[in-house]
Amino acid sequence: MPGFQSExxxxxxxxxxxxxxxxxxxxxxxxxxTIKEIKDMSQRLDAAKMLAAGxxxxxxxxxxxxxxxxxSRVSRCINYGDGGYQIxxxxxxxxxxx
Numbered sequence: 001m002p003g004f005q006s007e008x009x010x011x012x013x014x015x016x017x018x019x020x021x022x023x024x025x026x027x028x029x030x031x032x033x034t035i036k037e038i039k040d041m042s043q044r045l046d047a048a049k050m051l052a053a054g055x056x057x058x059x060x061x062x063x064x065x066x067x068x069x070x071x072s073r074v075s076r077c078i079n080y081g082d083g084g085y086q087i088x089x090x091x092x093x094x095x096x097x098x
Contacts, residue, residue: 047074047087049092 019025029038038072043066050060064071078085 044070044074045085045088047071048078049089051075051078052085052089 014027016028019028022062033041043064045067045071047060048065051071051074055063057068057075060071061068074085075090
């Protein structure tokens with residue numbers, strides 16, 4: 001269990017899980033986050049996808065526009081984290097095939 005968990009974070013995760021489609025997710029994140037926060041999260045997901053495909057840090061940094069320090073953190077999460085990136089990347093890949 002991640003070390004940041006609390007009643008408040010549990011409520012946030014339940015709120016996200018309650019959303020039924022991409023439009024609802026977009027509306028919630030638009031209200032919840034700044035544009036920069038959303039862009040930062042999307043860049044991390046882009047980096048995770050590229051890293052999982054075997055791309056180098058330099059190629060990811062160039063393509064995504066984030067620092068190698070952020071890429072390193074994403075890589076650490078992919079390799080030693082709680083499996084969140086793997087779950088999402090697998091599901092996105094499965095949906096793309098449909």
